Amino acid sequence: MRYYGNVFRPPSEAKSLIIQATIGCSHNDCTFCYMYKDEPFIIRKMEDIIADLEEAREYFPYYERVFIADGDALVLKTEELVKLLDYINENMPNVNRIASYATAGDINRKSVEELQTLYDKGLKILYIGFESGDEEILRDIKKGLTKEDYINAMEKCKEVGFETSITIIAGLGGREKWKQNALGTADLISKTKPTYVSYLTMRIYKTAPIYKDYVEGKFEMPSAEEILYEMKVFLENVDSEGTIFRSNHASNYVLLGGVLNEDTPSLISAIDETLEKKNFRPGMLRGL
Numbered sequence: 079m080r081y082y083g084n085v086f087r088p089p090s091e092a093k094s095l096i097i098q099a100t101i102g103c104s105h106n107d108c109t110f111c112y113m114y115k116d117e118p119f120i121i122r123k124m125e126d127i128i129a130d131l132e133e134a135r136e137y138f139p140y141y142e143r144v145f146i147a148d149g150d151a152l153v154l155k156t157e158e159l160v161k162l163l164d165y166i167n168e169n170m171p172n173v174n175r176i177a178s179y180a181t182a183g184d185i186n187r188k189s190v191e192e193l194q195t196l197y198d199k200g201l202k203i204l205y206i207g208f209e210s211g212d213e214e215i216l217r218d219i220k221k222g223l224t225k226e227d228y229i230n231a232m233e234k235c236k237e238v239g240f241e242t243s244i245t246i247i248a249g250l251g252g253r254e255k256w257k258q259n260a261l262g263t264a265d266l267i268s269k270t271k272p273t274y275v276s277y278l279t280m281r282i283y284k285t286a287p288i289y290k291d292y293v294e295g296k297f298e299m300p301s302a303e304e305i306l307y308e309m310k311v312f313l314e315n316v317d318s319e320g321t322i323f324r325s326n327h328a329s330n331y332v333l334l335g336g337v338l339n340e341d342t343p344s345l346i347s348a349i350d351e352t353l354e355k356k357n358f359r360p361g362m363l364r365g366l
């Protein structure tokens with residue numbers, strides 16, 4: 079089995095069989111994103127996807143989890159996804175969880191009935207990049223989605239029963255819009271109450287479109303202190319009882335984990351302590 083282009087998966091899917099249903103991302107326009115910039119978007123033929131699965135299960139028949147890549151596999155027509163899920167259910171008896179990236183646009187284009195069919199056939203968790211909950215920042219980064227799109231998508235996910243794992247990014251508004259990023263994102267998470275929230279820290283890659291703005295001084299990257307202060311303001315304002323919160327991505331200046339809202343005070347204390355001692359994770363440990 080071979081992979082095409084850059085293959086990305088969430089950290090929690092490290093032990094999953096990664097299967098490419100698409101190559102790249104159908105949107106591929108977000109200014110901060112470097113992931114699939116060199117790749118044309120391709121929806122793979124189902125027979126090729128299933129051939130990959132056949133090869134993978136011959137090699138190792140004990141996979142318990144499958145992650146359907148790339149950037150937004152839910153863009154596939156529902157009947158195609160059903161064929162894929164049916165194949166897994168019929169031929170890979172050890173698999174107990176199937177996951178995928180999804181955009182709010184993909185989710186909103188499908189009916190609740192279609193989403194329910196996918197859930198009933200084993201697709202249990204969707205990884206969705208909110209990035210920010212602030213309308214202006216969503217426009218700045220060319221996300222192509224609004225806050226309302228996210229709210230509608232999350233309502234559908236809840237109705238069906240999907241677990242949702244959301245990424246948000248501290249620093250995405252730069253120095254100028256840090257507060258609206260913190261407050262808008264806290265508001266969106268409070269309104270959507272996902273199962274998991276993963277809080278990443280903005281990083282600027284040379285291949286991402288925002289790099290040009292950064293070089294020209296139009297986008298100012300916040301310092302470690304400013305990033306942590308933004309995260310603190312987010313935590314002070316978010317109300318999402320039971321959401322599992324993590325900031326354990328390679329990009330983060332401090333590693334945090336807990337359950338909102340019960341652990342929110344201790345998460346804030348950990349940020350305060352890091353700010354006071356200035357013991358930010360060094361760039362080397364942050365994958366820089």
Ligand code: SF4
Pocket residue numbers: 103104105106107108111112113114149181207221
């Ligand atoms: S952030 Fe997600 S939706 Fe945006 S271009 Fe990258 S992969 Fe595509």
